[in-house]
Amino acid sequence: MVTAGMRRYRVRTDLQATLVGPRGREPLNLNALFPGAGQDALLRLEVGFGHGEFISALAHAHPHDRFIGIEHDDLRVTKTAHKCLKDGVANVRLFGAEAHGFVRDRLPPASVDRIYILFPDPWPKLGHRRRRLLTRSFLLDLSHAAAPGCRLVMASDTHEYAFQCLSNLSALPGLWRNSYAPAGYRFDIPTRFPSLFERHKKEEGCSIAYLLMERTGSPAPERLTWRRPDLSGLPPHTSG
Ligand SMILES: C[S@@+](CC[C@H](N)C(=O)[O-])C[C@H]1O[C@@H](n2cnc3c(N)ncnc32)[C@H](O)[C@@H]1O
Numbered sequence: 430m431v432t433a434g435m436r437r438y439r440v441r442t443d444l445q446a447t448l449v450g451p452r453g454r455e456p457l458n459l460n461a462l463f464p465g466a467g468q469d470a471l472l473r474l475e476v477g478f479g480h481g482e483f484i485s486a487l488a489h490a491h492p493h494d495r496f497i498g499i500e501h502d503d504l505r506v507t508k509t510a511h512k513c514l515k516d517g518v519a520n521v522r523l524f525g526a527e528a529h530g531f532v533r534d535r536l537p538p539a540s541v542d543r544i545y546i547l548f549p550d551p552w553p554k555l556g557h558r559r560r561r562l563l564t565r566s567f568l569l570d571l572s573h574a575a576a577p578g579c580r581l582v583m584a585s586d587t588h589e590y591a592f593q594c595l596s597n598l599s600a601l602p603g604l605w606r607n608s609y610a611p612a613g614y615r616f617d618i619p620t621r622f623p624s625l626f627e628r629h630k631k632e633e634g635c636s637i638a639y640l641l642m643e644r645t646g647s648p649a650p651e652r653l654t655w656r657r658p659d660l661s662g663l664p665p666h667t668s669g
Contacts, residue, residue, distance in 0.1 A: 448522065450524045459472065473497070474544050475547070477548075480508055480509065482625045485509065485513045485516050490621075491520075500526075506523050528567075548627065568597050568598055575644040581642045586636065591638035591640055604647055609639075615641075
């Protein structure tokens, strides 16, 4: 269901479109995407940015870094472009895309310095779990895109999903170092720029599990086979 508040984002203005990256499957040309960015500008990626609170606030705080956001709900892409423009944020490029295909096809190898995956759709029903994004195949594709030293942050109030993600990352031999050893995760840490879901979940009194991993310099092994999902039958913002 599209709420009345979101209806206004059905039409994207030309100005909003300046922050939206082109569709396609070809690898991104990062220099063309961020002309004028400094040599040492970090590339930060948010997967499933939702209503854009986090990416717009972080990009505002780091005006010299480059931000790529992926979100398959086009209304949320336009809403986030609107929010960024309102906040004077120009260093983001938003892509209306399915995240696995985007990461696999479009991110150049070893290009990403920070990855944020905040409250990925948990698909709590057993029969729906195969729709979860953070599979070993997806995380391996992400490992190809991650530069040595890249940090990956994941947060979820579905603790079992966070542990599944941790287990999948740990199964990629030697690619990721856990920054929250020895437990491997932390609960309920304070965050500087809470996402919308994070704020809501904290207000509801939910406990949140956080992961922080760092990419090692080990080369990623060959990619796993992956079948492009057919999302045509699903409402784009279904959250399981
Ligand atoms: C539960 S919401 C969390 C949004 C935001 N990260 C937050 O913390 O407020 C999950 C978001 O991920 C998006 N999403 C889920 N699966 C995706 C996929 N495969 N590709 C791109 N976006 C996806 C959804 O449309 C939704 O906006």
